[in-house]
Amino acid sequence: MTKLLEVHNLKKSYTTRNRINQVIRGMSFTINTGEYCAIMGPSGSGKTTLLNIMAGIDDADSGSVLISDEDIVQLSKSEMTLYRRDHIGVVYQDFNLIDSLTVKENIALPMHLEMMEPEEIDESIESVAQQLGIKHLLNESIYEISGGELQRAAICRAIINKPDILLADEPTGNLDSKSTEDVMKCFTKLNSENGITILMVTHDVFSASFCKKVIFLRDGDITHEIERGSETREQFYKKILTELDVQGDY
Amino acid sequence: MNHKTMYMKMFKANYRKSLLLFICNAFLISVCLFFSTLTFNNGYNNTQAIQFVLEQNTQFPTGFVFLFAVFFIPYSHISYNTQKEKEYGVLETIGIDNSSIKYAVVLDNALIALSTLAAGLLLGTGYSVLFNKTFIKHIYPESTAGSLSIKGYEVTALIIGAIYFVTILCIEVYISGRTVKKLLTDERKAKEGHSPSKLLIIIGSALIIGNIFYIIFFYNINDNNALILCYFLIALGMLLILYNSLYFIDVLREKKPKLYYADILHLSDLRYRFSNNKKIFILTICLIGLVVYFQVFSFAVARSTQSYTTANNPFHVMYAEFSDENYPSTEELNELARNTDAEIVKTAEMPVYFDRSSNIVVSSDTLNKALGKDLDIRHGECIIYSQYSLDDGYRHEDKFGSTYSIMTDKLNLKYHIKSVKYKVLINKDMTPRYCIILNNKDYNDLISKAEEHYSMQYRIINCASLKQSERLYKTITAKYDMDANGIISSSKYINMALGEHMSALIILILSIMDLMIFMLNLMMIHFKLLANMDSDKKKYGIIHKLGFTEGEIKSTVQKNINTLMIWPVIIAVIFGGTLIIGVMRFAKETWYTTVCVIIVGAAIIIFQYILSCLYTKYYTRKLME
Numbered sequence: 001m002t003k004l005l006e007v008h009n010l011k012k013s014y015t016t017r018n019r020i021n022q023v024i025r026g027m028s029f030t031i032n033t034g035e036y037c038a039i040m041g042p043s044g045s046g047k048t049t050l051l052n053i054m055a056g057i058d059d060a061d062s063g064s065v066l067i068s069d070e071d072i073v074q075l076s077k078s079e080m081t082l083y084r085r086d087h088i089g090v091v092y093q094d095f096n097l098i099d100s101l102t103v104k105e106n107i108a109l110p111m112h113l114e115m116m117e118p119e120e121i122d123e124s125i126e127s128v129a130q131q132l133g134i135k136h137l138l139n140e141s142i143y144e145i146s147g148g149e150l151q152r153a154a155i156c157r158a159i160i161n162k163p164d165i166l167l168a169d170e171p172t173g174n175l176d177s178k179s180t181e182d183v184m185k186c187f188t189k190l191n192s193e194n195g196i197t198i199l200m201v202t203h204d205v206f207s208a209s210f211c212k213k214v215i216f217l218r219d220g221d222i223t224h225e226i227e228r229g230s231e232t233r234e235q236f237y238k239k240i241l242t243e244l245d246v247q248g249d250y
Numbered sequence: 251m252n253h254k255t256m257y258m259k260m261f262k263a264n265y266r267k268s269l270l271l272f273i274c275n276a277f278l279i280s281v282c283l284f285f286s287t288l289t290f291n292n293g294y295n296n297t298q299a300i301q302f303v304l305e306q307n308t309q310f311p312t313g314f315v316f317l318f319a320v321f322f323i324p325y326s327h328i329s330y331n332t333q334k335e336k337e338y339g340v341l342e343t344i345g346i347d348n349s350s351i352k353y354a355v356v357l358d359n360a361l362i363a364l365s366t367l368a369a370g371l372l373l374g375t376g377y378s379v380l381f382n383k384t385f386i387k388h389i390y391p392e393s394t395a396g397s398l399s400i401k402g403y404e405v406t407a408l409i410i411g412a413i414y415f416v417t418i419l420c421i422e423v424y425i426s427g428r429t430v431k432k433l434l435t436d437e438r439k440a441k442e443g444h445s446p447s448k449l450l451i452i453i454g455s456a457l458i459i460g461n462i463f464y465i466i467f468f469y470n471i472n473d474n475n476a477l478i479l480c481y482f483l484i485a486l487g488m489l490l491i492l493y494n495s496l497y498f499i500d501v502l503r504e505k506k507p508k509l510y511y512a513d514i515l516h517l518s519d520l521r522y523r524f525s526n527n528k529k530i531f532i533l534t535i536c537l538i539g540l541v542v543y544f545q546v547f548s549f550a551v552a553r554s555t556q557s558y559t560t561a562n563n564p565f566h567v568m569y570a571e572f573s574d575e576n577y578p579s580t581e582e583l584n585e586l587a588r589n590t591d592a593e594i595v596k597t598a599e600m601p602v603y604f605d606r607s608s609n610i611v612v613s614s615d616t617l618n619k620a621l622g623k624d625l626d627i628r629h630g631e632c633i634i635y636s637q638y639s640l641d642d643g644y645r646h647e648d649k650f651g652s653t654y655s656i657m658t659d660k661l662n663l664k665y666h667i668k669s670v671k672y673k674v675l676i677n678k679d680m681t682p683r684y685c686i687i688l689n690n691k692d693y694n695d696l697i698s699k700a701e702e703h704y705s706m707q708y709r710i711i712n713c714a715s716l717k718q719s720e721r722l723y724k725t726i727t728a729k730y731d732m733d734a735n736g737i738i739s740s741s742k743y744i745n746m747a748l749g750e751h752m753s754a755l756i757i758l759i760l761s762i763m764d765l766m767i768f769m770l771n772l773m774m775i776h777f778k779l780l781a782n783m784d785s786d787k788k789k790y791g792i793i794h795k796l797g798f799t800e801g802e803i804k805s806t807v808q809k810n811i812n813t814l815m816i817w818p819v820i821i822a823v824i825f826g827g828t829l830i831i832g833v834m835r836f837a838k839e840t841w842y843t844t845v846c847v848i849i850v851g852a853a854i855i856i857f858q859y860i861l862s863c864l865y866t867k868y869y870t871r872k873l874m875e
Contacts, residue, residue, distance in 0.1 A: 057795060078799055085797025096792040099785075100518045110796055112514055118507035157796075 003066075004197050005031040005054070005165060010063035010073075012049055012220075023049045025220040026063070031165070036191040036198045038208035040240070041217030047201040050217070051169050054199070055090045056080035068164050085113055089158030093170040095150045097142045097157075104129075104138035107156045114161065128156045131193075132186045148179025152186055159196060166190070168200040172207045184210040205244070209237035216243065223247065264334060268358075270780070271330045272366050274773040278319055279370025279410050281766045284377040285312040287402035288759070311763040314540070316409055318770060323410070324417040325774070327359055329781045331421055338425065348426065355425050356418055363414040370410070371403065378402075385758055446497035454490030457483045465832035481829060488535070488821065492528060496520075515793065516809040527814060530778050534818035535825060537771045541764040542826030542854065546846040548760040550834045552753030553842055559742075559749040561639065562678040566719035567711040569732060569739035570680070571599075577730060583711070590725045592718035598710040600676075603696060605656045605704070609684040613693030620710060621675065627689045632665035635675045635685040654686060658700050665692065679740035680708060716743045768854075772861065775814050779869060790873045800874065807873065808866040815862040816855070823851035 012024040024046045031037055041047050052058035054065055056072050064071045067087060075083055084090075097106045104125055111121045129135040132152045137145050142153070151171060158166055168187070172180040188210050190196045200211065208214050210233060215225040226243055228236045288308040338351050461480040469477060499517050503510040510517055571577040578586060580597055587594045598620035603611040614627045627633055632654050653664045665688060675685045688696065697705055713719040720743035726732070732739050790803050798806075827847035834843040 055795070078801075081794070081797055081799045084795075090795060092795075096795065098515075098518075098789055098792055100789070101514070105514060105518060108511065109514065109793070112511040113797055113802075115512070118511060121511070 002033045003030050004033040004035070004068060005199070006064070006066040007050075007054070008064045008066070010050070010053065010065065011061045012046070012053060012058070013061055023220050024053075024060075027217075027221055028063075029215060029222055029225075031197060031199055033197055034191070034195050035213060036187070036211045037200070037213040037215060038211040039199065039201045039215045039217060040203070040205075040208055040244070044219075045217040046220040047217055048169055051167055051199070051201045054165075055088055055167050056084045057090075085110065086161065087164045089161070089163035089166040091151070091154050091158045091166065091168040091171045093173040095142075095147075095154045095174075097150060097154060099142055101142070102138070103134065103140050103142060103145065103153045106142065106153060107138075107160055110157060110161045124160055125156070128160055131189065132156055133182075146179065147175050148182050151175060151179070151183050155183070155186055155190070159190060159194075163196075165197045165199060168198065168202075170202055170204075171200060172202065172204055177206075180204070180207060205237060205240050208240055209233050214240055214243075216247065218247070267330060267333060267780075268362060270776075271326055271362055272369070274326055274777070275323060275362075275366040276369040276373060277773070278315075278322055278770060279367060279406065280373035280377060281770070282312075282315050282319055282410060283371055283374025283402060283406045284381070285315050285763070286405045287374070287378045287399045288312070288381075290399045290401040290405065308759060311544075311759070314763075315766065315770075318537075318767075319410060320413055322770065322774060323413045324420065326777055327362075327417050327421060329777045330362075331355065331359070331425075332781060333784075352422055352425050356422050359418045359421060360414075363418065367407065367410055367414070371406065374406070381762075385755075446494040446500065448494075448497055450490045450494045451497055454487040454494070457487030457490070461487070462828045465828055466835070469832050469835065477832065480832075484825065484828075488825070489532070492531065513809070515806045516813075519806075519810055520813060527778070530774065530814065531818050533774065534771055534814070535822045537767050538819050538822035538854065539826035539829070541767050542823050542847065542850055543830045544760045545764045545850045546827070546830045546843060547833075548753075548757040549846045549850075550830065550839045550843045551756055554834070554839050555749045555753050556746070557838075559746050562637075562674050563740065563742035563745050564674060565677055565710050565740075566713050566716060566742045567709075567723045567726070567740070568677045568680050569709050569726065570737055571707045571709055572737075577709070578726070583726075586725055586729070587713070587718075587722055590718075590721040592722040593714040594711055594722070595714055596710070596712040600708045600710060601697075601705065602708050603693070603700060603705050605686070606658070607683070608681075609686055610681045610708075611656065611686045611688060611693065611696065613690045614687050615690040616693075617675075617687055625687055627668060627687060629689050629691060630666055631668045631689065632692075633668050633687040634670045635687065636670060636672045637674050637676075637678055637681060637683060637685065639672055639674070656686075656696065658704075661696075661699055663692075663696060676708065676710070677740035677742070679745070680738060716746070719743050776865075778814065779811070779865075783869075783872065787873050794874075800870070803873070804866065804870045807870050808863070811862050811866050811869060812859075815858055815865070819855055819858045823847070823854060827851055 007030070008028050010024050010027045011022075013020050013022045015021075023044075027046070027050065039047050039050065049058060053060050053073075054067075056075070060073045063073065065073050070083065070087075072080060072083060097103075098109070101109070107125050107129065108121050111124065125138065126135060129138055132155060134145075134149055134152050134156065137149055137153070142150060145153070151174075155166075155171075158168075166187075171187075172183055175183060184207050187198055187200070191198050191212075198211075200207070202208050212228045213225060216223045224243075226239060228239075231239065285308060289312045338355070461484045465477070465480050469480070499510070499520060502517070583597060584594060600612060600616050600620040605611055614625045614633075617623055618625055625633060634650065634654060636648065650667055650670055652667060654667055656663045656665075665686075711719070711722065713722060720741060723739070723741040723744070727739060730737075786807075790798075790807070793806075794800075794803060827844075831840060831843050831847060834840060
């Protein structure tokens with residue numbers, strides 16, 4: 001497997017009025033193409049900050065984030081925006097769908113940025129919507145569908161341009177258990193069938209148990225990581241719980 | 251932290267919003283005071299021209315700005331409170347009771363209202379003083395107009411106070427009726443609106459085009475009802491198109507999907523938020539339409555006043571000489587002219603008789619001689635000259651029978667009307683209505699039988715230049731003390747100067763009004779955009795995360811702001827422009843008015859576009875913060 005994402009000695013701190021808060025302290029790890037990885041850790045461990053830096057939404061103080069050998073930390077703001085458009089798909093906890101657009105228009109948005117032909121856009125949308133089970137909802141307003149469906153629409157939007165990597169920030173944080181399972185099955189399907197590399201930040205052990213690898217963070221650094229290997233999801237679920245128990249995080 | 255401290259902290263956090271509300275409303279109140287001062291200030295009465303112009307031209311603007319205040323003040327306060335609703339909801343969830351919140355809301359709004367009223371009155375006083383000390387003093391140096399009018403202050407304070415009272419009362423009632431859930435919920439939902447109808451768009455377009463065509467080419471100024479009906483139908487047509495304009499977006503999406511998707515954020519915003527913006531869209535059309543109408547009206551009136559004054563004063567100087575008074579002979583006049591550096595190029599005497607209807611009666615012989623006419627009138631006949639042109643832009647409903655009667659205590663003479671001519675024969679100051687031209691014998695017969703004091707002689711003088719005529723006129727009126735003796739006289743130069751001053755004052759007052767309407771409209775749009783700021787911030791945050799560059803976001807914001815700022819202005823220019831062109835058509839100023847509409851309209855659109863670009867910069871910066 002080839003290396004897709006390489007994070008090397010990444011550091012990030014926030015300065016408040018009275019003190020400097022070191023959120024990420026020289027973090028390094030690698031994600032290979034086709035991997036399906038969860039990042040777990042307690043609140044304040046730097047999960048979301050790490051994801052935001054990898055998505056180019058936040059800046060790093062130092063270190064490098066190489067995606068397909070391109071160091072995104074070195075890119076200017078506008079270069080990063082264009083890079084994100086072409087190479088990274090992001091799914092957020094609160095869906096971040098635009099309420100003035102229909103489900104279909106929301107999904108199509110990244111393709112319009114690329115000035116693709118309407119026929120090509122329609123074809124792609126139908127294909128991903130079919131795969132994630134929301135084809136019948138394409139012409140609905142986003143106020144008319146459930147949370148799970150909204151998140152699946154957001155996933156469709158994130159993958160429509162075939163990004164190099166799909167980043168997800170607590171994608172099931174706002175969902176009930178049934179919707180959580182639906183969304184996680186979608187991720188699994190995208191990873192296994194389409195070979196999409198997925199990196200997901202989550203608190204939720206159940207969600208993390210769908211992944212092939214889990215990286216644990218604490219106080220801005222990686223403590224350790226575990227691989228699922230040939231274990232079933234249920235076995236991996238128990239393994240994650242045990243790890244968290246050992247670390248005393250939960 | 252007690253309630254008071256908490257409210258103070260909240261007030262501080264919302265300081266910028268409060269300041270904006272304060273500035274906008276203080277400005278509006280100052281405008282109200284300025285216009286009510288113009289309307290109610292008795293100090294202007296000592297200058298007849300100012301009083302006339304103000305009486306004719308300030309009542310509408312005054313009424314309008316107060317009417318605008320009736321809508322804008324509640325609107326701005328409601329927008330201000332809507333933005334804070336969530337905070338009130340949070341306070342209620344942590345256990346602060348509704349009455350405490352109501353108290354805080356009322357106190358907040360009342361404090362803003364009071365400080366705004368005080369600042370507005372102070373600012374308005376400044377405008378009034380500045381207006382009197384500069385413009386009025388410059389145009390009418392002889393004016394002693396004061397700047398303060400107690401009645402103006404009373405009217406402004408009373409009306410604005412009442413508006414504030416009702417507004418705060420409504421807000422208080424509104425907050426009482428809101429549940430915690432409602433306060434916390436963002437009720438803004440995208441509305442798809444009704445299904446647009448192609449048929450209604452066609453009907454709307456036909457109504458607009460047909461009526462504009464009618465106004466420009468066929469409208470008769472004497473038919474007021476037709477004009478009102480036309481504009482009602484045009485307004486109806488515009489509403490039909492506006493309310494169904496989503497049709498165009500649907501067509502674009504269907505027929506040209508690439509174009510639609512290339513601008514999807516802007517077009518979807520139009521589609522889903524149209525119902526949110528249509529009121530402000532229509533209001534902007536009305537306000538800017540008024541700006542165009544009144545600005546062009548002031549220019550067109552200035553021009554028609556100039557041509558009207560020229561037409562109504564065919565001679566440089568005229569005055570009446572009574573037989574028992576001592577007036578200068580032609581030789582003495584020439585002597586006076588030499589002393590005042592004036593050259594008399596024509597002078598004539600024209601004996602006239604004033605009848606009971608205040609019309610002058612002249613013999614055809616003297617008239618032919620004095621004015622170089624060639625009228626032939628037989629015994630028992632008369633020709634009537636109406637002292638106006640039929641197409642002077644005013645309504646004339648004079649009706650003549652077959653005879654004209656001249657009655658005195660002893661006489662009742664009737665003359666057959668040979669013809670009625672609509673033309674100014676002598677200066678209008680000298681005879682406000684008609685000149686009755688009689689056969690020479692009939693005239694002599696009338697004079698011999700009539701009371702002597704109704705007979706007089708008009709002196710007609712033309713000089714080499716208008717400026718010279720002014721000097722000569724002033725010298726004659728001073729030497730023979732005509733004003734004190736109540737002798738009617740007329741000077742073309744003075745009438746033209748008076749017309750110019752009045753035109754300048756009309757242009758000035760209407761320009762001030764237009765500028766203020768323009769600024770008030772901008773304030774309204776600003777409040778509207780401010781109310782949408784939070785949801786826009788969220789939306790543009792999302793699309794930035796999706797990969798939209800700042801430039802692309804700015805371009806979308808620009809289009810959205812243009813929708814509110816430019817398109818209604820373009821429609822308003824067309825609407826206001828056609829109205830004024832139609833109105834001025836019978837004043838023979840169609841082309842001049844059309845040129846003014848094009849210039850004023852283009853200036854407003856360009857200015858609005860510049861403002862829109864600047865505003866986009868400001869708004870984008872706020873969104874990106």
